[in-house]
Amino acid sequence: MQRTAFTNPIVRQRADPWVYKHSDGYYYFTASVPEYDRIEIRRSATIQGLGEATPVVAWRKHPAGMMSANIWAPEIHFIGDAWYIYFAAARTAETKDGLFDHRIFVLENPNPNPLEGTWEEKGQLKTGWESFALDSTTFEYRGVRYLVWAQQDPAIRGNSNLYIAPLRNPWTLGGPPVMLTKPEYPWEIIGFWVNEGPAVLRKNGRVFISYSASATDFNYCMGLLTADENSDLLDPASWSKSPRPVFQTSEENGQYGPGHNSFTVSEDGREDVLIYHARNYKRIEGDPLSDPNRHTRAQRLGWKPDGTPDFGVPVVDGPGLER
Template identity: 40%
Template sequence: MKLLLVGLIACCMSYTAYAQSFQNPVLDSGADPYSVFVDGYYYYTHTVGDRIMLWKTRNLANLREAESKIIWIPPQSTAYSKEIWAPEIHYINKAWYIYFAADDGDNNNHRMYALQNTSKDPFSDSWEFKGKVAAYPDRWAIDGNVFEYKDLLYMVWSGWEGETNGQQNIYIAKMKNPWTLEGNRVLISQPTNIWEKQGDLDDANNPPHVNVNEGPQYLEHNGKLFIIFSANGCWTDYYSLGMLQFTGDDLLDPAGWEKHPKPLFVKSEENGVYAPGHNSFFKSPDGKEDWILYHANANPGDGCGGKRSPRMQKIKWNKDGTPNLGIPLSENTKIKIPSQN
């Protein structure tokens, strides 16, 4: 009995030590990670490609043991049956919404779409397809992120200016309701800096054609509003995060958005983390800590495929109120779990 008791104590001590820390990545694979915290649970999703999945957990560091479910599979041969990218789950006015980008097998036709679930449990089979989410003009669009500002809903996303792929810009529009954009889209960012166009030279030493702003994410702290976005192509190791800061009075006025001159979050060869990007943010269960959730590769040249894995780490705030994302932590770093209630 004494040996059994000692064994149980040792087991519990070992579990407690493990439970209070974690190491990245939190899953072996999963691009474009996103989560929402509602009634004590995180609901998490990432790009699967041909369907939408949800995970449910009290601790995002414990995603490997989280409950999961396929909650929606698109009907075949529709405009949104292929290449389902960057789903996000939101809880708005006591209803669940999932926003995602998809096409019919032709990337030129990528658009954003919305699902709604009015039941209390997002794992229920009550998801309803609400249709395409598009502003004027209706162009190629991905990576929609919805947020509330002064009691109004807005969406930011990445899109093309015209009908062909020249570069990806960041646009914003007001929402009439959680599945409908209102009015014209407004351009608030386009790739202009070297770090937004950086990539490897081709075999003839020609500079790369990389002009990408994508994955915009709303972030607010002490009344200051930011859009953190991904720059460069995900196929390059230079995929990184940039920042727009709102300094105006009207979110739909491009002059009210100021781009930070340098990237905030870049690869760390020393820590073995490449192409960190397409992030989201979340607070710890007690609401006291701010965390970044992002995907990255463990090796150079891994590109945009299934080797991208979700990772998370706590962020800090600079004296001027801007976010300090730090550097991507290595897979050997033990990280204390988000602070609990």
Template identity: 40%
Template sequence: MSAAIFHNPLLNNGPDPWIVKQSDGFYYMMVTAGRHLALRRSRTITGLADEEPKVIWAPSSPGPYSHNLWAPELHEIDGTKYIYYTANDGGGDDTRRVCVLQLSGTDPMQDEWIFKGAVNAEHPGLDGTVLPHKGELYFFYSGYGHFPDYGSAIYAARMANPWTLVGPNVLITAPTADWEKQGGMAINEGPAFLRRFGRIFLIFSASATWSDDYCLGLTSISESADLLDASAWDKHPGPVFAQYPEHGVYAPGHNSFTISPDGQEDWIVYHAYDYSEVDQKRSESRPRSTRVQRFGWTDKGMPDFAKPMALDTPLNRPSGEV
């Protein structure tokens, strides 16, 4: 096989994958591990598959944020690295919060991570992420609403610092359409961002994660608009990335985005199943796997994720990988 070719999955067990290229030139990868947080580091995207994860944080004792550590993300804000992750006390959804770690040095693999606390969001929830914009920092998360007709929706708020919100938590997108309500729950979660052509694109996961119909939706806003003006967001009417049984891909979702080493290609990172929810084999022993694939843009300035590729599809490695 050519060294320029690879196959998915990147990780056989890799739910809620986050891959980011940071200012030090390395790619970092995190996935949900449940009981701890771990990092992988590589000079290339596909090289992450060969790196052993380094555990960089684990709760020291039982407490309010010691269970169900989910969906970690590594961010660099004003030269300092932070990790955002979901945790609870082992109880119900009402105890689930987004927590923040701050790196005390410069090497995220070796230096100490300091627990800054849980973000003071208005609602319990999960999948927190940050978006710098026009000198301000914004926090987006999936909040468990007090609403009777859906399970979670995406809220946004301005940040006073990387772990503290100020002002109202504004509802940005809620699961109101049938395609967002599959699997027995109405859900919008896992916000991730793209910027292009003067717009900010918020890509989110919709429907229940255990459903074959778990998918990606999209809402967008002009870069010149107020991000906390809910009416300024324009929601796409249907999924932008969804199951493709012909390729053996089910429930693709909870994604992140990264770029090729030479900066010339956009790549989507996501998890999916290779068997349907009706398949008896679906269980904890057959977890969601991490996949990556290149995507493009339409002539109307929209991201074009196309169809999720089958696992046996030979893919060209990201440009600039050596």
């Protein structure tokens, strides 16, 4: 069976893409911009239309202080009766920690249309200790709202591990962080020891968390955590970890370093859709984080007979067909 695919890239020069379909029928999109200096939102009635939608600047970095540099990986969520944006920010690059000085922050907007109204800073989301922290996402399951994020523990070798905790409100933890995974397999420790960019998907009696690993060049790839829906999501023993990447570079299709994904659904709600970024070339001059050409892409997410997601391989750019 063949299905019409998306015309990729969906949005050019937008990394760490987040797409959320709201109850109003619109898809809302935000991502890291190449300048790392602001947070944009755009919306469209279709996933494909996000590339042509006019971006609205929701917030700009501060001139100095902890929210003044390297604005990374925003996500937009509707919680209760307000909109929230989670993002990571650092101090100006002159600090001793340079790039890796991030903390997690939250914005709130009560306007029904997040492209309008005022975004209020709710401050830093304290995670229990002060260290490199980023890539927060949130989901509600069986009456409990959780936060999942990446953070460095100085006592553990590596750059970031994945943690989960309940939320008391959208900007405050309601319990201690629990580590779900740390970089350990060879494909998770190339260039950097990284587990980051979590995204949550609930289906077929299970809760899945995808995440990204290794440096942000062609080695960047995705892993998967799985828990039974009836298990305690705050118990690390509830989660199993794929020993191999579930999504990675396809030289044949010209897609390098796919990762930092989100999940959404098709316009008719019948199919799950994988949103991610990737580059079209393998070799990068200089620091990969300074290369702007991580483009947002979309493709259908399949399902295996055992009820687990089938990510397949990154598809070629341009209009085409998925099998």
